[in-house]
Amino acid sequence: MELNAKQILAKAKTGGYAVGAFNAANWETLKAIFNAAEKLHSPAIIETSPGETDYLGAENLVCLVDNFRARTGIPILINLDHALETAKVYHAAKAGYDLLHYDGSKLSFEVNLKHAKEVVSRLHRQNKLVEVEINHITGGSEAHRGSIKSMQNQADYTTPDQAKMFMAESGADILAVSIGNVHGIYRDTPKLDIKRLKQIAAGVSCFFSLHGGSGIPAGQVRAAIKHGVVKVNVNTELRLAFRDTLAKVIKTNKEAAVYKFMPDVISAVQKVVETKMKMCGSVNKK
Ligand code: G3H
Ligand code: ZN
Numbered sequence: 001m002e003l004n005a006k007q008i009l010a011k012a013k014t015g016g017y018a019v020g021a022f023n024a025a026n027w028e029t030l031k032a033i034f035n036a037a038e039k040l041h042s043p044a045i046i047e048t049s050p051g052e053t054d055y056l057g058a059e060n061l062v063c064l065v066d067n068f069r070a071r072t073g074i075p076i077l078i079n080l081d082h083a084l085e086t087a088k089v090y091h092a093a094k095a096g097y098d099l100l101h102y103d104g105s106k107l108s109f110e111v112n113l114k115h116a117k118e119v120v121s122r123l124h125r126q127n128k129l130v131e132v133e134i135n136h137i138t139g140g141s142e143a144h145r146g147s148i149k150s151m152q153n154q155a156d157y158t159t160p161d162q163a164k165m166f167m168a169e170s171g172a173d174i175l176a177v178s179i180g181n182v183h184g185i186y187r188d189t190p191k192l193d194i195k196r197l198k199q200i201a202a203g204v205s206c207f208f209s210l211h212g213g214s215g216i217p218a219g220q221v222r223a224a225i226k227h228g229v230v231k232v233n234v235n236t237e238l239r240l241a242f243r244d245t246l247a248k249v250i251k252t253n254k255e256a257a258v259y260k261f262m263p264d265v266i267s268a269v270q271k272v273v274e275t276k277m278k279m280c281g282s283v284n285k286k
Helices: 005-015 027-040 050-056 058-072 086-095 109-124 160-170 194-203 218-226 236-252 258-280
Strands: 019-023 044-048 076-083 099-102 129-132 139-143 174-176 183-185 207-210 229-234
Touching (some): 005 019, 005 229, 019 236, 027 236, 027 258, 044 050, 050 058, 050 086, 058 076, 058 086, 076 086, 086 099, 099 109, 109 129, 109 160, 129 160, 160 194, 183 236, 194 207, 207 218, 218 229, 218 258, 229 236, 236 258
Parallel strands (some): 044 076, 076 099, 129 174
């Protein structure tokens, strides 16, 4: 029997692994994720930001993923990533997304909580899972020139008390923790506050997601998985593999049929996805 989103994440939590959540904004990236999942017999989450969702079309993505699931039986979930507006959340849920990340982290704690409660009460009736973010995870999914230090303030990390109160009151399913993770790749290496994650996990029983999965050393990600992270979000490394390979191919390949030079791009992205699946421990967990 096919597992639902909650069961897929619960299985990961009990099994001590995480499911990689990969951003896709085009067919080639999607194909790379599908190929990796099929080759490694790994579950995966395809995610789109609101911009990526508008570009692809939520309904189109759902159809493509449904086709893949029906053909392979591999558990692939679809997640709306960092939706700042509740209207976007409801639209994606209606289109068939499984997970919805309502990101009110730029609002006050109280307003964020009020919105999160509304989203949870509406989406739980539709059997969807809701992810929330209390403390804003900084940066953007790109290669940054600066250092992480200049982006981050430890005072903005998630605290155990905030997490306990927010998750109890909102009833949300997944908490995107801010524990030293940032979006994008920087000159220096992130240092996750695993001790803090442990303290947060002691007070709540929800799932945790780790955003900013690009550039975090595998050992640190594995330590986070040990303490309840079941979803690891990765975007920048896929984007860079795509862009750098495409630039190379266009320079050397004078082929006019676009689909003929895309296999190299797909392989490069697939390689990154496979590495992340191995890091998450999700290989052969389909
Ligand atoms: O929500 C998306 C992820 O957090 C991506 O982060 O671009 O650093 O891999 P990343
Ligand atoms: Zn993120």
